[in-house]
Amino acid sequence: MTDAIDDVVIVGAGASGAAVAWRLARAGLKVTCLEQGDWVRYDEVPSFRTDWEVARQTSHHPNPNVRRNPVDYPVDDSEAAIKPFLYNAVGGSTILWGAHFPRFRPSDFRVKTLDGVGDDWPISYEDLAPYYEENDRMMGVSGLAGDPGNPPRLARQMPPVPLGRGAEKMAGAFDRLGWHWWPCDVAINSQPYGEGRGGCNNCGPCDLGCPSGARSSSDVTYWPQAIGAGAKLITGARAFEVETDSEGRATGVAYYDRDGAAQRHRAHVVILAANGLGTARLMLLSQSKRFPNGIANDTDLVGRRLMHHPTGMVTGTFDEAVDGYAGPFAVSILCQHFYETDAARGFVRGYQMQLVRSNGPVGTAVGGYLPRVPWGEGHHETFRNTFARTASLTVTTEDLPRLDNRVTLSDSLRDAWGIPAPKMTYSLDQNTKEMIEHGIKSATRAFNEAGAVAVTAERLVVNAGFHLLGTACMGSDADASVVDGDCRAHSVPNLLVVDGSVFTTSAALNPTPTIQAVALRAADRLLAARRGVEVAA
Amino acid sequence: MTSIDRTSLAVLLDRMIPGDADFPPPSRIELADAMVTHERFGAMAEAMIAALPADFSTRPKEAQIAVVESVEREKAAVFDPFVVALYSLYYVHPTVLAAVERASGYAARAPQPEGYALKRFDPAIVAVPASRGPQYRDAGTGSSS
Numbered sequence A: 001m002t003d004a005i006d007d008v009v010i011v012g013a014g015a016s017g018a019a020v021a022w023r024l025a026r027a028g029l030k031v032t033c034l035e036q037g038d039w040v041r042y043d044e045v046p047s048f049r050t051d052w053e054v055a056r057q058t059s060h061h062p063n064p065n066v067r068r069n070p071v072d073y074p075v076d077d078s079e080a081a082i083k084p085f086l087y088n089a090v091g092g093s094t095i096l097w098g099a100h101f102p103r104f105r106p107s108d109f110r111v112k113t114l115d116g117v118g119d120d121w122p123i124s125y126e127d128l129a130p131y132y133e134e135n136d137r138m139m140g141v142s143g144l145a146g147d148p149g150n151p152p153r154l155a156r157q158m159p160p161v162p163l164g165r166g167a168e169k170m171a172g173a174f175d176r177l178g179w180h181w182w183p184c185d186v187a188i189n190s191q192p193y194g195e196g197r198g199g200c201n202n203c204g205p206c207d208l209g210c211p212s213g214a215r216s217s218s219d220v221t222y223w224p225q226a227i228g229a230g231a232k233l234i235t236g237a238r239a240f241e242v243e244t245d246s247e248g249r250a251t252g253v254a255y256y257d258r259d260g261a262a263q264r265h266r267a268h269v270v271i272l273a274a275n276g277l278g279t280a281r282l283m284l285l286s287q288s289k290r291f292p293n294g295i296a297n298d299t300d301l302v303g304r305r306l307m308h309h310p311t312g313m314v315t316g317t318f319d320e321a322v323d324g325y326a327g328p329f330a331v332s333i334l335c336q337h338f339y340e341t342d343a344a345r346g347f348v349r350g351y352q353m354q355l356v357r358s359n360g361p362v363g364t365a366v367g368g369y370l371p372r373v374p375w376g377e378g379h380h381e382t383f384r385n386t387f388a389r390t391a392s393l394t395v396t397t398e399d400l401p402r403l404d405n406r407v408t409l410s411d412s413l414r415d416a417w418g419i420p421a422p423k424m425t426y427s428l429d430q431n432t433k434e435m436i437e438h439g440i441k442s443a444t445r446a447f448n449e450a451g452a453v454a455v456t457a458e459r460l461v462v463n464a465g466f467h468l469l470g471t472a473c474m475g476s477d478a479d480a481s482v483v484d485g486d487c488r489a490h491s492v493p494n495l496l497v498v499d500g501s502v503f504t505t506s507a508a509l510n511p512t513p514t515i516q517a518v519a520l521r522a523a524d525r526l527l528a529a530r531r532g533v534e535v536a537a
Numbered sequence B: 001m002t003s004i005d006r007t008s009l010a011v012l013l014d015r016m017i018p019g020d021a022d023f024p025p026p027s028r029i030e031l032a033d034a035m036v037t038h039e040r041f042g043a044m045a046e047a048m049i050a051a052l053p054a055d056f057s058t059r060p061k062e063a064q065i066a067v068v069e070s071v072e073r074e075k076a077a078v079f080d081p082f083v084v085a086l087y088s089l090y091y092v093h094p095t096v097l098a099a100v101e102r103a104s105g106y107a108a109r110a111p112q113p114e115g116y117a118l119k120r121f122d123p124a125i126v127a128v129p130a131s132r133g134p135q136y137r138d139a140g141t142g143s144s145s
């Protein structure tokens, strides 16, 4: 690697792009990151206003097709049973996230060997364990060591966030049923931690941005340190092609700047971190003589094997207030009693149940956890009986990879600069449907045990496409995967993919700690191998 | 939007959220005006009004309800965003928030900067699950249960 051009150019400044930029810049590499969004300002987050819930339905809606902010790209979801949720900014989708921070279990990396489905990852839990620990330290985790549902780990940086009355009821119910439960690991400061980051004051809507920085997002954790170590971050930069030489080696990235002018950023190594949707889109856009179907796509696997975490939602209504609008909305406790395969249940793999708190008045009325409050006579009575009285359990299932579930380029939709939008084609398989049914029965039992006066189930939460996985999958076999265990493209030696696209299988847990651990490990592997990495002449 | 359309909208909103002893009907807080002038929600109101018959506001109450039910059934792409717009604007109005506070104790203020007080986590609560042995599966890669 020489000084004439950058060592590394990264596309995407979200969870994974930030982690990899920090690691490589700290090792002394010349790193530039291209991000199409901007920095978020925390002095003007909507939760300072009484109309904060309007922002959730408009400017801060997680679906870019509803949000339609100028920096967003649209997604063709006309053939997708689950709608895309993501954010475009420094920090990526962690700007909106709930910060639930579980690790995958060891078995999640071996589903083919253990259960005969999907594929094994080329790396194991043990390979990632030190990177999970390092990532925890960087993001800051509140939680409790000693969970019998997971391998031992170091003490968390901070004690768990307050559980709230809903979680206390459910914890008692799980105990009486003899089921596993544990306080969630969360990337939220239960007390001040990290540079200039305060403690959580339980305001509720983490998805609108956390003014004290208590809720971790990669713009307040990794990025300040990455920039301090010399990384350069260019915002308002929309990548539209990974450029290659005649041998198919990456030479850099072409992008449109804020004014719509085409620019080129050259580097010895290109790293894609634009998430499971954005990375697949960019790879498919990067067509050349060597790669007529998109870069590193000789196997036609780029964009395929799209996985979410199909989710059912079960809500219990209590006859007293449980004040679920208070506390970080997405996190308190989780139950992994039905996580591992049990042949007697009639499906393979399993699910987690994550207790989510509840909504403000608008969120209660428009529905989400519960159906929409009906209009007309009786509207207010229903509102009064549900507002502040509910808690919900997600039934978050493991999605197995299927070739037909995929990201392609849309024929009809383009973004503001004319770049074709990604199209998601996605449906659920029978195994998943059965898992959700089982989960609904389990969650209903738990709410009944907890004394809920009404229990309502939603069989599939359509608006839950926040985990975008698998579209440039990792594997040892170059004919059956896109990247190797170190995240390097099999057919482009100096191209890495480090976001959730590389997941071989999805597990049934929120993916970001694993995405970031994989990214940190990929950075280390690149550093170890870098003199041997074949770069463009 | 014409004045006739505005009248229809005001009538429609009151049909959808009739007031009661605690909560005001939308007409009392001039919600129709707020909706038509809203940057995002105005278009949803326009689309909904376009889906109603021109004489909507003068039809009997039962007939109006039947019309709205049919739009809900047959034109979800218009109706669903409209309901989001209506409920969003209604439930952030100060008068309505005050009513919510009276009914539930939820403070009619912004979540920040005060936040909410919650009882700190007490480790005693995990006594039962913590007493159990490992519950994860041996993957044969080094960690075991």
Ligand SMILES: Cc1cc2nc3c(=O)[nH]c(=O)nc-3n(C[C@H](O)[C@H](O)[C@H](O)COP(=O)(O)OP(=O)(O)OC[C@H]3O[C@@H](n4cnc5c(N)ncnc54)[C@H](O)[C@@H]3O)c2cc1C
Pocket: A011, A012, A013, A014, A015, A016, A017, A034, A035, A036, A037, A062, A085, A086, A087, A088, A089, A090, A091, A092, A093, A094, A095, A096, A097, A098, A099, A100, A101, A102, A207, A237, A238, A239, A240, A273, A274, A275, A276, A278, A279, A282, A330, A466, A467, A468, A499, A500, A510, A511, A512, A513, A515
């Ligand atoms: C509402 C919501 C709640 C969530 N809750 C949780 C949770 O509780 N726990 C959890 O683990 N995960 C959660 N997630 C998911 C989590 O946010 C993602 O897994 C994580 O952010 C993915 O990291 P990433 O680096 O792959 O992509 P992202 O963080 O999405 O970052 C990708 C970045 O790439 C940029 N980009 C894309 N295309 C281009 C281009 N062509 N040119 C330049 N830049 C580009 C985007 O603007 C974006 O900033 C949630 C997500 C949402 C939306």
Ligand code: SF4
Pocket: A188, A189, A199, A200, A201, A202, A203, A204, A205, A206, A207, A209, A210, A211, A212, A213, A214, A215, A327, A328, A329, B115
């Ligand atoms: S609930 Fe806590 S972490 Fe979430 S935004 Fe409010 S203060 Fe921040």
